[in-house]
Amino acid sequence: MYKKKCFYNQSLKNLNTFAIDVKAKQIVFVKTINNLIKISKKCKLYNIPYIILGEASNILFLKNYIGVVIFNRIKGIQITEQKNSWLIHVFSGEKWHNLVKLTLNLGIFGLENLALIPGRIGSAAIQNIGAYGLEFKDICEYVEILSLKNYKTIKIQKKFCQFSYRNSIFKSKYNHKYAVIKVGIKISKNWKPIIFSSLNNYIKKKNITAYQIFNIICQIRKNKLPDPKKTGNAGSFFKNPIVTKKKSQQLLSLYKNIPNCPQKNGLVKISAGWLIENYQFHNIQIGDASIYQKQKLILINKKNATSQDIITLARIIHSCILKKFHISLEPEIDFIGSFGKIYSSKFFNLKT
Incomplete structure (x- = not known):
């Protein structure tokens, strides 16, 4: 059915962070929106179920999946400088932690508290990821989704995303037959450190930098998380x-x-x-x-x-x-x- 990067009855053990040894009928990695649309249409045509995942870092496979598991690898980052902020447009297949590192290296500060969180950008929006006093909703400008019914894109501004603790509209209304394809992240140029209470024992300096916060959080996470x-x-x-x-x-x-x-x-x-x-x-x-x-x-x-x-x-x-x-x-x-x-x-x- 699919010629490129498609495997039949391959184990998903190395493709989910829980390392559960289950299989899918087929596994596909998509790098473009057009490829995602093409695979979705073929699945519809042959009445084959499919599911779209990023890093599979926040799931538990219960059984073998009878359909196609699509791994989103749609990438691309565009940064627009505004008078008082940076607007970052990121496709959903990018790794979250890579984005945090990139912005730091470019001197754009504000994502450091979310360092070393696994997963892809799309999942960050769906899950409203958060750590150390910062959540995705705090820096989100918009989320763009693709309807897998009519293949039109919809841009949803932050105020309509219904973000709450580890939740969003993308887990309810826009869960089934929709795919997150891009997010907009807005970061103020007026950077102020977010020192969450659990960081007080690690941060003693008054003039802490974003780089130092990033390094401290990475070290904390490496020490306490498997x-x-x-x-x-x-x-x-x-x-x-x-x-x-x-x-x-x-x-x-x-x-x-x-x-x-x-x-x-x-x-x-x-x-x-x-x-x-x-x-x-x-x-x-x-x-x-x-x-x-x-x-x-x-x-x-x-x-x-x-x-x-x-x-x-x-x-x-x-x-x-x-x-x-x-x-x-x-x-x-x-x-x-x-x-x-x-x-x-x-x-x-x-x-x-």
Whole structure:
């Protein structure tokens, strides 16, 4: 069906950071929008399901995928200088961390807090990635998507993207039969460092530079997060739960050192990693799936874990946290079954 860079029944083990050994009917790497359209049309013609991925760094394959897995490698970066800012137009197949490094090298400062986050640009918009006091929504100008129904492009301005914590309109209304193809990122020339509370122990200088923040964050992430090239993982498995102020006060009255962060809407974000760590799971392991000791929010594939091993471990954690703290942890990663994405509510009792 496809002649270039197409493999039949090839394992996806080396193409997903969880290193789950599942297969797809076909695997295709696309480098242009026209190629993406062409493959989408052929899949429609032969009634073959397909899914578009970037780095597959925030997913868990549950079973062999019966259709075509398309890996987005559409690249290109254009930088426009404005009076008070920089406007960066980036195609969705670019690696996020490479963009952070490029802007730093060009003397454009503002993305350094998001250093070393895995994945591609398209996923950054869909997921509204964030770390150390900065989220994608804070620097987004627009997101351009391609309809895989009529193959027209739609440019969506930031205010209509419905960004929230690890969420966006691209996970709902524009999820099925749409593909993110480009984003616009706006960075002010008036750079001010963002020193998030968890960086206070690392940053002592008053005149800190963007380069120093970048290096510090890279070192922190390397020290506390497993390298997916060595240990299978998809980063944080669960989101940090956001609870009511009343619930947070109840928790703080019982656990005074629980990390928390008030939100603009009056709610409070609680550290999921702290909840898991303070439940004190004792070397719990299901098959080759276990909790990463340096960062308890990460579940790892030690060697040959199956997706069922990962799910079983996650459900045990979810159940225990719910029972002790009365908080329902919500998975941050996406689940992909034989025909496509599966809602996490199928596996977890997601109480609000």
